[in-house]
Amino acid sequence: MQTDARIAVIYYSATGTVHRLAQAFVDGAADAGAEVRLRRVAELAPEQVVDAKPQWRAHLDATADIPLATLDDLRWANGYAFGTPTRFGNVCSQLRQFLDTTTAPWQAEELADKPATGFTATYEEHGGQEATLLSLYQTFHHWGAIILPTGYLNYDTAHAAGGNPYGVSLVESRASRDPEYAKAVLEMACFQGARLTRMAAAVAAVRADSRLG
Numbered sequence: 001m002q003t004d005a006r007i008a009v010i011y012y013s014a015t016g017t018v019h020r021l022a023q024a025f026v027d028g029a030a031d032a033g034a035e036v037r038l039r040r041v042a043e044l045a046p047e048q049v050v051d052a053k054p055q056w057r058a059h060l061d062a063t064a065d066i067p068l069a070t071l072d073d074l075r076w077a078n079g080y081a082f083g084t085p086t087r088f089g090n091v092c093s094q095l096r097q098f099l100d101t102t103t104a105p106w107q108a109e110e111l112a113d114k115p116a117t118g119f120t121a122t123y124e125e126h127g128g129q130e131a132t133l134l135s136l137y138q139t140f141h142h143w144g145a146i147i148l149p150t151g152y153l154n155y156d157t158a159h160a161a162g163g164n165p166y167g168v169s170l171v172e173s174r175a176s177r178d179p180e181y182a183k184a185v186l187e188m189a190c191f192q193g194a195r196l197t198r199m200a201a202a203v204a205a206v207r208a209d210s211r212l213g
């Protein structure tokens with residue numbers, strides 16, 4: 001089933017956790033009929049810092065063929081999923097740097113009236129996921145986007161995934177010892193990718209209708 005949804009999944013991941021969530025969003029959106037672009041944002045850390053952590057270097061090299069996000073991806077898409085690891089309770093600087101280049105499409109109102117959701121990962125259970133997502137969503141407010149939180153839809157899976165109503169989120173320390181939990185979070189990412197697709201298609205249909213748009 002093909003829809004009019006064009007979903008951009010834009011993320012940063014140093015060691016692969018957020019990348020796995022991004023891929024699940026892509027799968028959920030594509031299965032629901034969206035055309036999907038998976039885009040990473042540029043690494044900003046100095047080479048010697050990346051090299052000091054083998055897992056970081058390995059992930060950066062392994063994902064080098066994923067295109068970097070551009071402003072044209074934002075203009076093209078009619079629905080957004082942005083992913084970031086939590087960094088000291090906040091959005092990582094790499095994703096912030098990309099968001100901070102969006103003045104031109106923001107001023108042209110090219111980011112408005114589009115559903116946007118966020119996803120994150122922390123190491124700790126109380127490591128700041130909600131703070132990170134709310135911080136990310138502040139930018140969506142300024143864009144005039146339509147913020148699409150997870151709420152408690154798909155409740156059994158949402159509960160098994162930690163019950164975060166602000167956005168899909170994964171606690172790395174729990175995922176490593178609890179495969180059922182990790183599976184539920186990935187299922188929620190798929191679910192939210194599909195839901196984002198349905199919302200993007202619905203909003204696009206309204207905007208295409210000259211009587212309503």
Ligand SMILES: Cc1cc2nc3c(=O)[nH]c(=O)nc-3n(C[C@H](O)[C@H](O)[C@H](O)COP(=O)(O)O)c2cc1C
Nearest residue numbers: 013014015016017018085088089121122123124127
């Ligand atoms: C500089 C830095 C800051 C971090 N800050 C937090 C934090 O505030 N809370 C937390 O639980 N984990 C924190 N972490 C851990 C990461 O958020 C976590 O490992 C995440 O799953 C990494 O995702 P990635 O593999 O996609 O890079 C931090 C890691 C780094 C390197």
